Amino acid sequence: METTLKNQIKVGIFLVLGIVITMGSIFMLGANKALFSNFTHLYADFENVQGLARGSVVSLSGVVIGNIEAIDFVPEKNLLRVNMKIENDYLRRVFKGSEVEIRTQGALGDKFIYIIPGDPRAEAIKDGDTLPIAKSTDILNVISERGKETEKIFDIINEVYKLTKTLNHENHIGTMVANMSQASRDFKIISEKSLKIVSDFSDGKSPSVQMKASIDKLNNILGKIDRGEGTLGALVNDSSLHDQLKALVGGSQRKNHVKSLMRTSIEKD
Incomplete structure (x- = not known):
């Protein structure tokens, strides 16, 4: 009887230990904790964290690389400093020039930190570095700003x-x-x-009657001018008339003609 009781006690103890170990493992995995991982701390200063909270995800190009460990006020500044705990395995992918911004995920609108990768040729980020804030692309933020x-x-x-x-x-x-x-x-x-x-x-093809008549009249006028008929034809074809007209209109030639007429009238007198 005593042996049976001792065996039951041992079984109970092992059962309790098994439950504790199982619950602990589930808790650690559910909290996204890595038992054997090393972490690096990076920082970012925001004017408004927009509902960001401790434990929120930190993502690099869509891959979860860490969590937010703390959010504190910056002394003597109207800023909030976000402390990000990043797994060292991903730290080598975060380069100088990388920027951070707050984004929304899921139907419930959970906030998380999104790291925009910098130039891969640049130097890698070190423990304790502060990442600059990217220009907001959220439509609500743009409207508010x-x-x-x-x-x-x-x-x-x-x-x-x-x-x-x-x-x-x-x-x-x-x-x-x-x-x-x-x-x-x-x-x-x-x-x-x-x-x-x-x-x-x-x-x-023959054009309309009115247009044909107009063209015929124009051709008739041009033909008369070319043959020297009429005043305009004479002016165009007779160079002497052109010279005389130029002499009457021109300044110096006109003066010479006037002088000649005066001299002729005096001699007659």
Whole structure:
């Protein structure tokens, strides 16, 4: 009887130890702890951690490389310093020039640190280094940082909405579309007629009666000028008339003619 009791006690002790060891292992794995890993601490200073908390994930290009160990206020500055515990196995992938930013993951909006890798040719980050903050790409952060400019954008959107609502309510859009469609059809007709006229000329076809009459009159006038008929023809073909006209208009020649006339009149007297 005593032997049976002792055996039961031993079995109970081993069972309790097994449960404790199993629960401890599950806890360590669930907390994302590596029993035999070495860690390095990196830092980043934020104006606003946006709900970031201890234990949040630190990711490098989508790979989890550590966790946030602490978030503390920076003395004499309006900043919050985030202490990141990074596994040494991944530290060699974080180079000088790498930047950090706060991102959101999952449907619940959990915050985490995302490290943007730097130039692989640069020197590797060392324990205790502080990483610079990347320029925010979150639309909500951009809106909050550029409040006045964002208000102008929303004002413009509101005005465009009012305009489109008014046009749609009074059926102006339909009228404008109909007018544009009619103008397009008219322009097409004019273009087709113009192309037909040009095509007729290029093919040697006879043009319209009015256009043919105008061309005949122009050819008749040019022919008379070329033959020296009329005043314009005489001016064009007779060089003496051209010289006399130039003499009458020109300054020095005109003076010589006046002097000659005066001399002639005096001699006659």
